[in-house]
Amino acid sequence: MxxxxxxxxxxxxxxxxxAVESTLKGAPADLQLLLVEDGSPDDTGAICDTLAAQDARITALHRPNGGASAARNTGLEAARGDWVLFLDADDELLPGLWQVLETLPVxxxxxxxxxxQRASTGEAVTVAPLEDGRYERLSSLQDRLSALLFDTGLLAAPYPKLFRRAAIGGLRFDETLKINEDVLFNILFLQKTTAIYxxxxxxxxxxxxxxxxxSRSLRGDLLDAEAVTRPALERLLRQNGLDPAPYLHTSRVxxxxxxxxxxxxxxxxxxLGERRTLFARILADEDARAVLADRLRRDPNRLLAIPYRIGVACRWPGFLAAYTLAKQRFL
Structure with missing residues (x-):
């Protein structure tokens, strides 16, 4: 392949x-490695050109800055392989993949x-308890589907997986989204997928x-992003004969x-206003509020949890907004 x-x-x-070295170790001679430089202000573009000059399998592409989605789409237009694999520039492929793919009965x-494997935890997150092999439709994953979508995120992220390029067809990443564009791409691709290996x-x-x-950056668009992907997720689940209610509940919460x-x-x-609006939306969700209240009751740092317990129990978004902003500024 x-x-x-x-x-x-x-x-x-x-x-x-x-990242490049990790892909080339043991890689086949017909590998196509596309480095899509996205208008980077540092030496990234020059490094792409240098790497491309050193190995015929590497192609350096340059484009004005448009974000990861635009860069991935540029790569998709240039891709010629039967399969496509997305790799972030700060991530790595681990040894053994090329050898396994050589004998895979796909x-x-x-x-x-x-x-x-996530560096933040140092732990491997695998597709277990799935055994090696073919899985027809999402319904064959049964009770493991929720974990693959939400807990490990293996089905939701653009990695770690290979996409058959013919199945991608004209599907592209939504360049207007700043988050969850990869989740939406995966959901739309899975709508076209009949089997996974x-x-x-x-x-x-x-x-x-x-x-x-x-997990380390404060942003306020997670609720809006989930609202964008939710209808596509519902269509995917119905298409596979699955009741969408529990999955949509998990996604929202x-x-x-x-x-x-x-x-x-x-x-x-x-x-302060942005924080208050977000807290208000969270507290308006009865299921999410119940989960938060339960977690706060079981928080081992009881004293530190008191302001949050009060804000959640009384449904005071302004209080939570003011407290978190003050804590950020003075602690």
């Missing part, structure tokens, strides 16, 4: 060589899914320890919890 790897490159001067599957092996390392990591976690745990430039 011929594979095209697409790496969006922006401010990646310190990590790009490591026939008409449109996706090959494998495990990843799963590997238990871990072949992708996600280096999610930088300041740009979602997790978005609320993640947004709450960023508001209470991260520093950033959101104003």
């Amino acid at each position: 011929k594979i095209s790897i697409i790496i969006p490159c922006y401010k990646a001067a310190t990590t790009l060589r490591r 026939t008409d599957e449109e996706m090959i899914l494998f495990g990843l 799963c590997l238990r092996g871990v072949y992708y390392k996600q280096n999610d320890v930088g300041s740009g990591s979602l 997790r978005a609320c919890l993640n947004q709450y976690g960023l508001l209470t745990g991260c520093r950033g430039g959101l104003s």
Whole structure:
């Protein structure tokens, strides 16, 4: 199988060589490695050109800055492999993938899914308890589907997986979205997918320890992003004969919890009004509010949790907004 790897490159001067080296170790001679430099202000573009001059399998593409979605779309236009793999410029492929793919009995599957390791936890997150092999439609994943979508995120992220390029067709990443554009791409691709081949092996390392990591950056668009992907997720589930209600409930509540976690745990430039609006939306969700109240009751740091318990119990978004902003400024 011929594979095209697409790496969006922006401010990646310190990590790009490591990412490229990880893809080339043991890689086949017909590999196509596309480095899409996205108008980066540092030396990333020059590094792309240098790497391309050193190995015929590498092509450097340059475009004005448009974000990761635009860079991935540029790569898709240039991809010529039977399969496409997306790799972030600060991540790595782990050894063994090329050897496994050489003997993989894939026939008409449109996706090959494998495990990843997150640097932030140091733990491998695999597709287990799935066994190696073919899975017809999402319904064959049964009770493991929710974990793959929400807990590990293996089905929701653009990695760690290979997409059959013919199945991608004209599908592209939505360049108007600043978050969840990858989730939407995956959901829309899965709507076109009849079978997935799963590997238990871990072949992708996600280096999610930088300041740009979602878990370390304060942003206020998680609820809006979930609202964008929810209708597509519902169509996907119905298409596979699955009841969407429990999955949509999980999607909505997790978005609320993640947004709450960023508001209470991260520093950033959101104003008092913006914070209040977000807390109000979270507290208006009865299911999310119940989960938050339960977590706060069980919080081992009882004294520190008191202001949050009061704000959630009394449904005071203004209080929570003022407290988190004051804590950020003075603590």
